[in-house]
Amino acid sequence: MSPKTRIPRQQRGIETRDSILAAARELFSAKGFHGTNSKEIAGRAGVSIGSFYSYFKNKKVLFMEVFKAYKQEQIIRILREQNRQRIETLGRATIVRAIIESILAAHDLSPGFDREAMVMCYADPEVKEYHGEIERQINAQLVETLRQVEDRLRVTDLEAAAAVVSNAVVMTVHSIKIFDAPLPRDRLIDALAEMIRRFLFKDSEAPAG
Amino acid sequence: MSPKTRIPRQQRGIETRDSILAAARELFSAKGFHGTNSKEIAGRAGVSIGSFYSYFKNKKVLFMEVFKAYKQEQIIRILREQNRQRIETLGRATIVRAIIESILAAHDLSPGFDREAMVMCYADPEVKEYHGEIERQINAQLVETLRQVEDRLRVTDLEAAAAVVSNAVVMTVHSIKIFDAPLPRDRLIDALAEMIRRFLFKDSEAPAG
Amino acid sequence: MSPKTRIPRQQRGIETRDSILAAARELFSAKGFHGTNSKEIAGRAGVSIGSFYSYFKNKKVLFMEVFKAYKQEQIIRILREQNRQRIETLGRATIVRAIIESILAAHDLSPGFDREAMVMCYADPEVKEYHGEIERQINAQLVETLRQVEDRLRVTDLEAAAAVVSNAVVMTVHSIKIFDAPLPRDRLIDALAEMIRRFLFKDSEAPAG
Amino acid sequence: MSPKTRIPRQQRGIETRDSILAAARELFSAKGFHGTNSKEIAGRAGVSIGSFYSYFKNKKVLFMEVFKAYKQEQIIRILREQNRQRIETLGRATIVRAIIESILAAHDLSPGFDREAMVMCYADPEVKEYHGEIERQINAQLVETLRQVEDRLRVTDLEAAAAVVSNAVVMTVHSIKIFDAPLPRDRLIDALAEMIRRFLFKDSEAPAG
DNA sequence: AATGAATGAGAATTCATTCAT
DNA sequence: AATGAATGAATTCTCATTCAT
DSSP states (O other): OOOSSOOOOSHHHHHHHHHHHHHHHHHHHHHOSTTOOHHHHHHHHTOOHHHHHHHOSSHHHHHHHHHHHHHHHHHHHHHHHHTSSOGGGSOHHHHHHHHHHHHHHHHHSOHHHHHHHHHHHHHOHHHHHHHHHHHHHHHHHHHHHHHTTGGGBOOSOHHHHHHHHHHHHHHHHHHHHTSOOSSOHHHHHHHHHHHHHHHHBOTTSOOOO | OOOSSOOOOSHHHHHHHHHHHHHHHHHHHHHTTTTOOHHHHHHHHTOOHHHHHHHOSSHHHHHHHHHHHHHHHHHHHHHHHHHSSOGGGSOHHHHHHHHHHHHHHHHHSOHHHHHHHHHHHHHOHHHHHHHHHHHHHHHHHHHHHHHTTGGGBOOSOHHHHHHHHHHHHHHHHHHHHTSOOSSOHHHHHHHHHHHHHHHHBOSOSOOOO | OOOSSOOOOSHHHHHHHHHHHHHHHHHHHHHOSTTOOHHHHHHHHTOOHHHHHHHOSSHHHHHHHHHHHHHHHHHHHHHHHHHSSOGGGSOHHHHHHHHHHHHHHHHHSOHHHHHHHHHHHHHOHHHHHHHHHHHHHHHHHHHHHHHTTGGGBOOSOHHHHHHHHHHHHHHHHHHHHTSOOSSOHHHHHHHHHHHHHHHHBOSOSOOOO | OOOSSOOOOSHHHHHHHHHHHHHHHHHHHHHOSTTOOHHHHHHHHTOOHHHHHHHOSSHHHHHHHHHHHHHHHHHHHHHHHHHSSOGGGSOHHHHHHHHHHHHHHHHHSOHHHHHHHHHHHHHOHHHHHHHHHHHHHHHHHHHHHHHTTGGGBOOSOHHHHHHHHHHHHHHHHHHHHTSOOSSOHHHHHHHHHHHHHHHHBOSOSOOOO
């Protein structure tokens, strides 16, 4: 049972496939999924449409691949940022900053694609589904992070806390990066950080840095 | 120079126009902007495409109208909810609940269209622009609300606070209504409320209801 | 529930639809179903492809319409020929000739389309199905015709007789009209007529004309 | 000037070529000429498309080869069946049965391909041409057979008789095997046999088996 | 004013065939 | 000789929009 789409066995094939993925990501970022057609993607990848369709069943499947790769890169960034330092040695504010920064960093990966990723999350059930899985992983990681400093926390429902914190961060990041928030970025991030800190941590802690 | 699209002055014309708007809203909600075509809208509105195009320059313009009307309904709901009671007479928790409820109510208006509204916010600059204006109004209103209890607040940058609070609420509402959050709604709302309360208010207040 | 394809309400629409049907029949006759594309059909009908697809869901559906109309014309011709005279007043040979001629006439309607009709009968289940229904009607009519002279017949299983007679005629007609039989038409028709006469009728009859 | 397509001289090459022919026959049978693509054929034959095209100039040429081989097998079967016994020793009914059986047997070879063979006979001039040649051979053989019992025959134009008899048989076989005739096979075959017997043979003969 | 017929650019996709490795 | 990557013309079909009646 041979697959309908080609699985490259030769170096050349792998390169072609990758160039399509790269071209697609650029174009989806710039012009959106609906604003980009397959001919254009093939053209920018320096490839014929024939090749396009021998590597990807259709534009949607290609999008899913780009999307998944993007989400994987995002999650890697987030995990890397959150695991950079021994969390339990850090002060509250630093921990909160680290959480925010990790998400900020993930959204700096490719702001254009990030925007289109959201479009598709809201528009397409399959994309939404995958997005949900990633969210769950990110939240699980955040729960893990919080558990390491559990004795300093005031919140008890760590899962719910992780979820609302991450919602707050993500939406604020989008408001800054995508929606041109009318307030300066720093005021928003400061407010965000303060909100999260007060929510999560007990007050007793010495005003750490 | 007469305008290209008709401005109905008679009762009949206004009804036709409204039926198109209603049909469009239903279809955009169910199938999205790209998934709905003008013939379908006209058909559901019980109108010929000829008429359709004499009332609306094109599909995008129609969407904008539907979108604007929707956002106006949303903002009315939010303001109404937040002004229902004399805010300064309420306890902290009640105020926070009122804020959350007002936004929840706004998103209950039409969950389907709400979803598509987000799609278009992320996808289309013009929609994004209008969305931004509404956000600003909502945040201004929230600032106003907060100012009424300013002496009980711990936050000082009310504008930034309003922005992050509203981000947190909106994203959490979406995670519940649109993204099928894996946690039960109540745990999320409780966590959200607690986060907002601790962020905004001084601790000293008696544990009010 | 509006149908997907347009049902013409205006005179113009009916003319357009008919011109597409006519163009399709010509082109299918000349170049076959697979050898003709929708653009070509639209072009010959003097119509845009847009119109083409608003009247016919796709090429296959159009073919079916042309095919059905053609088969109806055929069956009308066959019935008309067989009912032209009071059958019981005719001699054996005349009856047989009338049967053969009726089928010959039906295949003279449009030899090109007749050929393509056979292609599709063998190739496509839906076409085969409809073909089968028509065959059944033709055979039923032949049975009816035979029953009018039943006392002069030697065959008893009229249905089977009608079927094999009509098979013999049809294939011989095809061998003449489509397959360029190496023998002159008259020798084939004479042999065919003799075969049918001897099969169906008792010998006792005076050598009628 | 070497031929464009390879003529295999080694065992390996011959096997490859045969496997392509076999795969093509199966696929053409199941999905038709137009419904089968070259990649699929190559795939089923366990061969690269590169190889495919080094053995066969194109898909049509491959079809012709499969078709010719099929027709050869058919003709062999027919001849073998008709020559199985010394014809002049048989009774009329047996002879007729033998003729019918020989053609039935030929169409049992591969009903699926038989169908597609007819499609292409009607659709393609080159196929039609070859089909005609085979028909002529079959009819010549039938004439030969009949000549062996010429004194018992009533027909004089043996060539025309052979042609119409074979037409009757073939179409009836198709109506049974391909077109799902509404009558049971046996009634059709009985009627067919009777028709042919009465046509060909003098009545005087003793009711032989 | 209303209707719905007509348009045609443009999008997705397929597949026979070639050719570099 | 064999492979399978690459090609791109060709085809089907959609849909926003215009315009004659």
